[in-house]
Amino acid sequence: MNKNALKKKFGPASLSVFETVAKKSGAGYGVHTKSEISNVFSLRIDADEYYEDKFPLYYPLFGKYIDCVSIFFNAYSFKNAVPIILKCKDLGVDIQSHAYYHYVYNDYAGNRYNINKAKKFFEDLGINTIGFAAPMGKWNPNLMRALEDEGYKYSSDFSYDYLGLPSRPVLSGRACSILEIPIFPVAPELFIQEGYKDTKRVAQYYKDAIDEMMRCNLPVIIYAHTSKYTEIPSILEEVLDYALNVKKLIPKNMTDIYNMWTSIAENKNKAEKESVKDTIKQPSEMFRGVPVKEPLLRKAKDLAKEFIDFERITPPDELRCNFVVKMLKLLARKIIR
Numbered sequence: 001m002n003k004n005a006l007k008k009k010f011g012p013a014s015l016s017v018f019e020t021v022a023k024k025s026g027a028g029y030g031v032h033t034k035s036e037i038s039n040v041f042s043l044r045i046d047a048d049e050y051y052e053d054k055f056p057l058y059y060p061l062f063g064k065y066i067d068c069v070s071i072f073f074n075a076y077s078f079k080n081a082v083p084i085i086l087k088c089k090d091l092g093v094d095i096q097s098h099a100y101y102h103y104v105y106n107d108y109a110g111n112r113y114n115i116n117k118a119k120k121f122f123e124d125l126g127i128n129t130i131g132f133a134a135p136m137g138k139w140n141p142n143l144m145r146a147l148e149d150e151g152y153k154y155s156s157d158f159s160y161d162y163l164g165l166p167s168r169p170v171l172s173g174r175a176c177s178i179l180e181i182p183i184f185p186v187a188p189e190l191f192i193q194e195g196y197k198d199t200k201r202v203a204q205y206y207k208d209a210i211d212e213m214m215r216c217n218l219p220v221i222i223y224a225h226t227s228k229y230t231e232i233p234s235i236l237e238e239v240l241d242y243a244l245n246v247k248k249l250i251p252k253n254m255t256d257i258y259n260m261w262t263s264i265a266e267n268k269n270k271a272e273k274e275s276v277k278d279t280i281k282q283p284s285e286m287f288r289g290v291p292v293k294e295p296l297l298r299k300a301k302d303l304a305k306e307f308i309d310f311e312r313i314t315p316p317d318e319l320r321c322n323f324v325v326k327m328l329k330l331l332a333r334k335i336i337r
């Protein structure tokens with residue numbers, strides 16, 4: 001677990017949702033200046049689950065805004081829906097990995113196995129993935145090491161950073177080869193899950209977030225899921241129209257942003273960096289979130305779950321953790337409801 005991750009409340013008081021993100025957003029460090037990616041717009045889609053009748057609702061959106069969409073497919077959920085992935089590939093969508101099992105393990109071996117299994121799945125479809133988005137935005141150094149060893153180039157994990165510029169995490173005193181690309185970490189499905197019915201208000205929150213990210217000189221990268229909620233495509237349509245046609249942001253997918261950052265921004269010398277006067281500013285609380293105090297009992301339960309790396313999705317014979325953790329995990333699966 002990233003000890004710097006915290007549950008935070010986002011949105012105005014009458015429209016608030018929760019997400020676990022890094023303790024501090026990248027913009028909060030006040031050390032970065034405006035860069036080439038400060039005026040780009042990108043939509044990261046995490047395809048967690050497959051709903052046969054709902055997924056097609058997204059095709060018009062993907063087709064219309066192809067230049068700025070990256071889909072991170074969860075391989076396990078789409079293993080029986082390969083034509084869907086191939087259709088997105090044919091549309092020209094940037095396709096990347098959202099792991100095989102929808103989980104980030106504490107240990108290196110579990111992550112390596114999970115990342116490799118997804119990578120092979122996509123390779124069999126003729127897709128070479130170089131980008132990763134961590135399930136639940138969870139981050140730890142073992143995830144980074146596994147991604148490095150599987151040849152990945154970038155990852156986007158909001159428990160590591162959000163609302164900031166790309167960076168390379170430090171692992172045991174060295175810079176990781178994986179570039180972390182932070183995003184605005186509030187998915188619109190959260191509002192629907194919380195029971196908010198006014199989709200115009202939800203779309204307005206995103207438009208305000210876009211204005212705020214632009215004011216702060218941040219790249220505008222928002223994220224959403226393909227889900228069972230039929231309201232989402234029209235919310236996204238309204239938000240993307242605002243970002244690209246009203247605010248005239250430049251459409252780029254996540255892989256484009258990786259390429260822009262590594263070929264231009266990261267290679268600037270000191271004088272070039274110092275010549276930029278506009279700094280990255282801290283977004284207001286409605287967008288960067290306010291830490292939430294969790295009840296002690298809840299905290300203790302979460303810590304215990306964290307200790308045994310609790311999850312139900314991995315088949316027992318595919319668990320790669322050590323024997324003790326594996327036994328505890330399998331026992332907990334029987335006890336915890």
Ligand SMILES: [Zn+2]
Pocket residue numbers: 046047048098102134135136
């Ligand atoms: Zn996910």
